[in-house]
Amino acid sequence: MPPHVFALDDAALTFAAFGRGETGLELRELHAEPLDAGAWVAAPPGRAPATANAFAERVAALLERASAPVRQASLVLPDDWLRAVFVEHGELPRQADERDEVLRFKLRRLVPFRPEELRLELLPARALAGQQEPRRSLVGFANELALARFEEGFARHGVELGQIVSAGTAMSTALLARQPAGDLLLLATANGSFLLSGWSGGEPIVYRQKALAPEWDEATRREVLVRELRLTQAFVEERLPQVRLPDPVLVVPAAEEALWREIVDAGLRRDPAPAAHRALLATGLAPGADWRQLAPLVGAASAEVR
Known part of the structure; x- marks a missing residue:
């Protein structure tokens, strides 16, 4: 099954299906559904669907245009919806909820958002010379309500989101490979x-x-x-x-x-x-299409096929 990737921003929900070509990823399908300003409510640091039903309808409209069933996919969000900040810390609890509680306490002094409303992901980072705590991590965060509504909108149509990733992280992962x-x-x-x-x-x-x-x-x-x-x-x-x-x-x-x-x-x-x-880069782009606009989706697809 080819990797399937959805991408969101204020204006559209986009779907891309990729396959393996002779020189790498090949774009097989590309569709988009427009979204108006009324589709969103503020969910700092990003946006959330105003209603789960309306968002699920847009997902359904895209799935109807796909040439094959979609069961698993990645979702790419704008970098200002899914952000990240470095946090210095000591040994963290192994239990995820206890670990997140420690990180949320630290985030209160670092970000202008309510940490209890955020979903967190942790990535170990290079330690700094002279840092005060023994460890340092890059903590990614997005609004829990927004992510839950995205997941619900896809789940209603049998699509499991294997990863929700920022555009920058998707591109970084592909480039690092x-x-x-x-x-x-x-x-x-x-x-x-x-x-x-x-x-x-x-x-x-x-x-x-x-x-x-x-x-x-x-x-x-x-x-x-x-x-x-x-x-x-x-x-x-x-x-x-x-x-x-x-x-x-x-x-x-x-x-x-x-x-x-x-x-x-x-x-x-x-x-x-x-x-x-x-x-x-992916082959199969329409003549005149700009590879830069598709780069985050290619990055997410690359992670799926490695």
């Missing part, structure tokens, strides 16, 4: 936000997600992003002195690629890694 040393620096923009995801030896080292204000002109945006990259470089040099950031992988709109090359040069004194985005 092509990096034997496990080193990666991903710079991506989508839905009005910027993501920087850094890895060393297969462990997360930096994760920065920032909204890009729509009223910023090009000069302001360039200034803000160059500063972000310089701060990241300084942080790594000071707190992770044994790590050298690799050349970054850019996943940005084609019209902005030249600007981003200038930003990377000014902020990191690096050139983007040539052809490193190949892990996010």
Whole structure:
């Protein structure tokens, strides 16, 4: 069975089916159902379906367009709906509910959301020089109500969500699979936000997600992003002195690629890694289609077929 991937944002629910081609993943189907503003309610840090019934209807409409039954799938969410933050901690309880209670206590001081309303995922991270606690982890979090409604909407039609993942994490996972040393620096923009995801030896080292204000002109945006990259470089040099950031992988709109090359040069004194985005490519795209728009779905599909 080919991997099936759904993706959500404010405007649409998208479905893609992939298979294995001669050179890698091949896009077999791509469908989308539009969603209007009334489809959502606030569920910080993201959105939740206003009603489970309405969302389930949109899922059903997509499934009717699929050429084969869908029983298992991945769901990709925008990076600002499923976020992550580094947490320093000691030995954590083995029981998941007890572990999450410890992490929620720490999150109260780190995020502007109610930790008791969040579902958490934990990924061990590289320790920092001089950190106060013995361990460090990247804690991913999303609104529990939102995730439950997504899962219910698919379950009503017999679809099990094997993974719910952010766009940045999906792309990072696919790119890391092509990096034997496990080193990666991903710079991506989508839905009005910027993501920087850094890895060393297969462990997360930096994760920065920032909204890009729509009223910023090009000069302001360039200034803000160059500063972000310089701060990241300084942080790594000071707190992770044994790590050298690799050349970054850019996943940005084609019209902005030249600007981003200038930003990377000014902020990191690096050139983007040539052809490193190949892990996010699939054959079978329609003529004129932009691979960048499909990259998170390709990333999620890559995780399913490994």
